[in-house]
Amino acid sequence: MAKRAIYPGTFDPLTNGHIDIIARACHLFDEVVVAILVNPGKQPLFTVEERIEILHAVLTPQFPQVRLATFQGLLVEFARAQQADAIIRGVRSVKDYDYELPMVLMNRRLHPQLETVLLVAAEENSFVSSSLMKEVFSLGGSIDGLVPELVIQRMQEKRSQKSS
Ligand code: PNS
Numbered sequence: 001m002a003k004r005a006i007y008p009g010t011f012d013p014l015t016n017g018h019i020d021i022i023a024r025a026c027h028l029f030d031e032v033v034v035a036i037l038v039n040p041g042k043q044p045l046f047t048v049e050e051r052i053e054i055l056h057a058v059l060t061p062q063f064p065q066v067r068l069a070t071f072q073g074l075l076v077e078f079a080r081a082q083q084a085d086a087i088i089r090g091v092r093s094v095k096d097y098d099y100e101l102p103m104v105l106m107n108r109r110l111h112p113q114l115e116t117v118l119l120v121a122a123e124e125n126s127f128v129s130s131s132l133m134k135e136v137f138s139l140g141g142s143i144d145g146l147v148p149e150l151v152i153q154r155m156q157e158k159r160s161q162k163s164s
Contacts, residue, residue, distance in 0.1 A: 002030035005117065006079050007088040008071070011036055011051050012044040013151045014058060015133055017125035021090035024119045026065050033082055034059065038072045045134055045158065058148045076111040087116045092126045 005025055011018060011034075025032045034055060038048055046054070048070055059066045071078035079087060087107065089100050097118070104116040121128075125146075133143050137155050144152065 003028075003086070004031040004033065004082065004084045005029040005086040005088045006033045006035050006075070006082060006084045008035045008037060008075050008078075010039070010042070010044070010130065011055060012046055012130050013051070013133065013147060013155065014054055015125070015128050015130055015147045015151075016145070017090065017092070017121055017128040019058070019062075019148070020122045020125050021088065021119050022059065022063060022066060025088045025117075026063050028117070029065070029086070029088075031065050031067060032063070032088070033067050033069050033084065035069045035071050035075075035078060037075075038070050046154065050154065054148075054150055054154060057150055074110070076107050076114060079114050080111060084114065087114060089116060089118050090121050091118045092121045092128075 005028070007022060007025055009018065022032060022034060036048055036051055036055070044051075052068055052070070055068055059068070069078075069082070075087065089103075091097050091100060100116075100118060104118070107114060107116060128146050133147055133151075137143050137152075138159075
């Protein structure tokens with residue numbers, strides 16, 4: 001039976017850290033559903049539609065097993081509807097592990113058959129986060145090599161839209 005995993009996140013924006021975790025997940029699972037959380041309470045840099053467009057352009061050519069989706073509400077309910085076997089989360093540090101562990105245990109309590117697989121990020125991405133990328137870019141610093149080229153282009157477009 002084909003094994004399906006969900007890789008959930010905000011992806012605002014997609015980073016090379018996310019791509020590294022997706023590549024690792026694709027080695028382990030037949031299908032990886034990259035699932036963007038639609039969170040009406042948050043003010044994102046990119047709309048959900050913009051994030052889907054970026055993820056589609058960057059991920060589809062590289063990873064045939066990847067499918068894109070959006071979800072709202074409880075992750076375990078989305079995973080149930082998708083008949084997923086596992087949730088994938090990337091871990092860069094002990095701090096990430098501390099953040100992930102309560103979610104792993106809560107999700108297990110809500111859906112005991114669903115495993116969470118924590119994948120350790122590549123060393124070169126261990127400091128890369130979407131929020132740090134946004135902060136450095138907004139202050140004029142370079143994030144070249146840390147996010148896909150397309151993300152930088154889209155961030156530049158956002159900046160020029162704002163200033164015009
Ligand atoms: O990339 P992020 O922002 O760290 O992703 C966090 C995410 C989407 C995995 C988490 O916020 C989540 O699962 N949200 C869905 C709501 C939910 O199920 N909450 C209970 C988790 S135990």
